[in-house]
Amino acid sequence: MVLMVDDDDDALEIYSMLVKQTKFADYFTTINDPLKALGFLEKCHQTITERFPRYILLDLNMPGFSGVEFVEKYEESYLSDHQQTEIIILTSSVREKDNEKVLSFDSVAHFISKPLSKDKLISLIAESAA
Amino acid sequence: MALNSEKPCEMEYRLKRFSDQSYRWHQVRSVPMKNEEGQVMYWIGSATDVHERRTHEAQVAVKTQQLNRINQYLDDLVHSTAHDMRVPVARLQLLVDAFSELPPGERESLLPKFSRSVQHLDSTLRGLVQVIELQGVSKLSDHRIQLGKVVEDVLERYQKTIMEAGASVHVHNPQNCEITYVRAHLYTILDNVLGNALKHRHPHKKPQVHINLREEEGYLLISVQDNGRGIDMRQQDNHLFKPFHRINKQAEGLGMGLYVVKTILEKNGGYAEVKSDPETGTVFNLYLKEYSDPLK
Numbered sequence: 001m002v003l004m005v006d007d008d009d010d011a012l013e014i015y016s017m018l019v020k021q022t023k024f025a026d027y028f029t030t031i032n033d034p035l036k037a038l039g040f041l042e043k044c045h046q047t048i049t050e051r052f053p054r055y056i057l058l059d060l061n062m063p064g065f066s067g068v069e070f071v072e073k074y075e076e077s078y079l080s081d082h083q084q085t086e087i088i089i090l091t092s093s094v095r096e097k098d099n100e101k102v103l104s105f106d107s108v109a110h111f112i113s114k115p116l117s118k119d120k121l122i123s124l125i126a127e128s129a130a
Numbered sequence: 131m132a133l134n135s136e137k138p139c140e141m142e143y144r145l146k147r148f149s150d151q152s153y154r155w156h157q158v159r160s161v162p163m164k165n166e167e168g169q170v171m172y173w174i175g176s177a178t179d180v181h182e183r184r185t186h187e188a189q190v191a192v193k194t195q196q197l198n199r200i201n202q203y204l205d206d207l208v209h210s211t212a213h214d215m216r217v218p219v220a221r222l223q224l225l226v227d228a229f230s231e232l233p234p235g236e237r238e239s240l241l242p243k244f245s246r247s248v249q250h251l252d253s254t255l256r257g258l259v260q261v262i263e264l265q266g267v268s269k270l271s272d273h274r275i276q277l278g279k280v281v282e283d284v285l286e287r288y289q290k291t292i293m294e295a296g297a298s299v300h301v302h303n304p305q306n307c308e309i310t311y312v313r314a315h316l317y318t319i320l321d322n323v324l325g326n327a328l329k330h331r332h333p334h335k336k337p338q339v340h341i342n343l344r345e346e347e348g349y350l351l352i353s354v355q356d357n358g359r360g361i362d363m364r365q366q367d368n369h370l371f372k373p374f375h376r377i378n379k380q381a382e383g384l385g386m387g388l389y390v391v392k393t394i395l396e397k398n399g400g401y402a403e404v405k406s407d408p409e410t411g412t413v414f415n416l417y418l419k420e421y422s423d424p425l426k
């Protein structure tokens with residue numbers, strides 16, 4: 001399972017459309033609000049039926065609750081129980097130092113510069129579904 | 131000191147000029163004259179008026195400081211602009227990819243997204259132009275400007291909004307507050323801050339705005355207090371005054387307003403501060419310095 005968290009509704013919709021073209025539609029979820037995303041993770045965490053995401057693709061630059069706060073909350077609640085899960089930051093930043101802070105988190109694996117390509121996304125989903 | 135060391139010395143200090151009683155910088159040199167045994171027999175001294183040079187140096191220092199500030203400012207601006215252009219450009223790249231991947235029947239649904247991205251790009255560019263214009267030469271008002279009058283004018287522009295929202299606006303102390311400033315800048319500042327106070331209103335409260343004008347510690351203080359939905363300062367961190375930053379997705383605008391306000395104020399030695407609470411609303415304190423030419 002791959003979860004994408006971004007406040008850009010257009011981008012989320014496009015990725016959903018692209019994934020629907022493949023056999024992996026069931027393994028991809030998009031949420032446009034970091035707080036709702038935390039709620040979703042809690043649900044996955046509580047119930048066995050929902051699979052906890054293998055990858056969380058996270059936009060850093062969201063109004064209100066920021067990506068960094070999301071990572072902090074995430075690590076507080078889920079890091080120890082879901083060590084396999086990796087957060088991948090989707091960034092449109094052009095300045096390297098903007099990204100340094102968030103890379104120091106244990107759960108953050110790496111950065112991908114926007115736009116995330118369809119092929120990269122599909123390969124991540126395929127890996128998590130395997 | 132110099133006398134004891136018996137070595138030539140040189141220093142600069144101010145001497146009073148007899149003719150007009152003004153203090154002027156002088157370079158003072160003294161050299162000991164020694165006899166064959168190396169004993170100091172007498173000193174020869176000179177004092178040269180270097181006032182022009184000193185003044186010039188001070189001016190250059192001020193200018194250098196200004197240039198450094200402008201440089202830093204431009205550096206920040208370039209980065210934040212580049213970032214804000216990257217957002218719609220990245221989405222356009224994604225759209226082009228998606229367009230070639232999706233079957234013909236589904237492509238049509240991408241068109242409005244193309245259009246929104248292009249608009250986003252366009253408004254980012256417009257915002258940039260707005261900031262560049264602010265940096266240009268601005269015409270200083272010849273007369274002292276009555277702040278109360280400017281507030282009145284700006285409120286008139288918002289009259290329709292105020293009526294529709296049933297808002298009450300109180301101006302405290304509008305008389306006696308005068309300032310030398312770039313008139314257009316005053317309008318821009320007040321337009322932005324009053325606009326914010328009316329725009330970010332509380333969903334269940336009638337908007338109330340208090341505008342207070344007074345002098346405080348060498349500044350002219352414009353304080354704008356609203357009872358709107360407030361800003362969670364913890365969440366906003368110090369992004370509030372950054373270019374292209376929007377407080378929330380719902381409110382319209384480019385996110386340039388507060389950045390422009392801050393730029394204008396700081397350009398002239400002033401500053402802005404904000405206190406806010408989702409319970410009670412927001413207070414913007416704008417500290418204005420009298421406009422002065424630093425090289426005079």
